[in-house]
Amino acid sequence: MNRQRPMTKEDDVRETPPELFTSRVAKWGGFDLDAAATPANAKARRFFTEQDNGLVQLWSGRVWINPPFSEMGAWTAKCWAEVAAGRVELIDFLSPATRTEQPWWQKLVEPYRDGRAVLVPGWRLDTDFLPKRPRFLKDGVAMGSPKFGCVMLTWRPVNVSRDR
Numbered sequence: 001m002n003r004q005r006p007m008t009k010e011d012d013v014r015e016t017p018p019e020l021f022t023s024r025v026a027k028w029g030g031f032d033l034d035a036a037a038t039p040a041n042a043k044a045r046r047f048f049t050e051q052d053n054g055l056v057q058l059w060s061g062r063v064w065i066n067p068p069f070s071e072m073g074a075w076t077a078k079c080w081a082e083v084a085a086g087r088v089e090l091i092d093f094l095s096p097a098t099r100t101e102q103p104w105w106q107k108l109v110e111p112y113r114d115g116r117a118v119l120v121p122g123w124r125l126d127t128d129f130l131p132k133r134p135r136f137l138k139d140g141v142a143m144g145s146p147k148f149g150c151v152m153l154t155w156r157p158v159n160v161s162r163d164r
Contacts, residue, residue: 032061073104
């Protein structure tokens with residue numbers, strides 16, 4: 001992927017690498033909902049497909065999301081809305097780390113990350129920049145060499161520890 005061009009719909013088909021998901025389950029426990037999935041790659045029993053449009057659905061429980069990278073602002077805003085509504089216990093969200101200059105990041109992540117400020121009382125947003133570039137899958141097969149790094153955004157109640 002060329003970092004200079006905006007992400008498009010063709011960038012959206014990126015399945016989570018199994019080892020990345022396994023590490024997140026080890027960190028946070030299991031997930032009740034995968035908010036952006038396909039039947040073949042869902043990471044929870046309950047999941048929303050593109051046709052379901054997770055942006056308009058109500059979320060609940062512990063949520064995993066590897067969102068469409070072309071719509072990061074909308075998905076990040078949805079996370080904040082679900083936290084504010086009190087329907088979720090935790091949200092773990094995979095994001096490209098190469099987009100931190102984008103307006104959605106500057107408005108919805110940067111001011112609040114890692115305890116800098118509070119948007120929703122009792123909640124915080126943590127950032128965990130991954131040490132390696134993940135090797136995404138497409139239709140269950142590893143894609144070419146990793147093109148960019150990622151960061152995990154985790155919305156959690158302040159009383160929930162970063163590590164289990």
